[in-house]
Amino acid sequence: MPPAKKTAKKTTKKVIAKKKSLVKKSVAEKKGDTKKNKKIFEPIRGMKDIVPRDEKYWLAIWKSARELARAYSYNYIETPIIEPTQLFVRSIGKGTDVVDKEMYTFDDRDGNKVSMRPEFTAGIARSFISNGMMNMPQPVKLWTRGPLFRYDRPQAGRYRQFHQFGCEVIGGRDPVIDAELINIGYNFYRDLGINTEVYINSIGSLEDRQNYIIELVGYLRSKRSYLSDLSKKRLTKNPLRILDSKDEQDKEVLQDAPQIIEWLSQDSKDFFMKVLEYLDELHIPYVLQPTLVRGLDYYCDTVYEYYVEGGDHTSQGALGGGGRYDALIEQLGGRESTPASGFGLGLERCVLAMKAAQKEGKKVVTQEKPTIFFAQLGEMARRKALRIFEELRRDGVYVMSTLSKGSLRAQLELADSMKVTHTAILGQKEVQDKTIIIRDMATGMQEIIDQKTLAKHLQNILKK
């Protein structure tokens, strides 16, 4: 097997390289050259730090998610990041790329096969069953957020650890549920300054799909010679995926292919029509996309994806997506016929879209900045400042300070760079007089006030 050879070669090379570097290191150490030994750790491939410069986007996202969940009465749920591998295999499906080649799977110390979650739904479905949520008033509406893991090749907007905001409604099959979910996702983006459109389709029940696949394969076989190599392979493995092939020639062939909508049962058709009617009612822009199928096995009936309105749809793929999964709970050992529906929205892509919208001049987020700086001078003042800061905080007055800085000059410089409107200055003299200086940063005017009135004074400033 050539691949095995390759890896063997690689490892031996690596070992040699390691040995060499070790020798060099020890020599350097003896010389006392410390700089050389500084090993800089980089994040693991595909992992990314969320750093202060992006704080404003992430905080806005969490806020928007939380407020929407509250507005539509969804309850918070957080499931473990690691679950038994079988949970994902059974729900997402063998043969899907997510399970076959993108999961972080390993043996724990007891030898159990465990995997880091590649999506939320399986874990939440499991939790629904484990916690007996079938005994709560149905349907159960849940929301969650957190990191997910897929061992994909990294690219912009695609990381091995990424984050999603997800909503699930378990224990109800009604088109209005799907419409509500789609609406929440739509509003989520809109609140963040991103205009989206919803690509939507219905893939019917499992039975509908099987009938359709027979028809589709029949059609595609007749045009087999025109298909791309990849699509030829998928003809036997996963024919539905041929539908969203990006190959131009495939697309041409697909133009005359049978459409899944025509193969839906009456029940699924009616259901889908209702969903669309509700979306019309909500004025949500949607595009019927007969080729939209989605990669996870548990989906049925309604499936949808969010895209930036008028954006380039191929580059980073969808911002988020979701669908109905009526059979999953039962399949995982839950009560018979517990239909459900949900979505997951990719937040890294959301941040990307927010930045793009901002570049176009849209106001996306406003960062909350302190408006008052609290400067202190000398050890006595510093001690007093510690206490005053606490008192102010209890009164709900948030001020910014850096107690670790000594010189007033440095503190005022910082206050200036933070663009605060006022600075409170506490020095030796003020501590003794029980007063404090309030400096207006724009005019340079200073006012000496009694420490007792400080909270009120600052509150008045903040009100302006």
Place this chain on the structure above:
RNA sequence: GUGGCCAUGGUGAAACGGUUAUCACAGAGGUUUGUGGUACCUCUAUUACGGGUUCGAUUCCCGUUGGUCACCCCA
């Protein structure tokens, strides 16, 4: 997993194969220790890592790692 492009300080850039790798911004400290937005001074990189070619490599070649783009797939 496949293919293309790329890799210089915290950030953005510069340096025909040739002496101490240049500039701007950001950061830290300071210009006699109680007053900012300006000015000045000092500090902050053995050019991603490891090899090779060469008298000499940031510059050329190979490998590794990482980024990025297009696939696969997905968020």
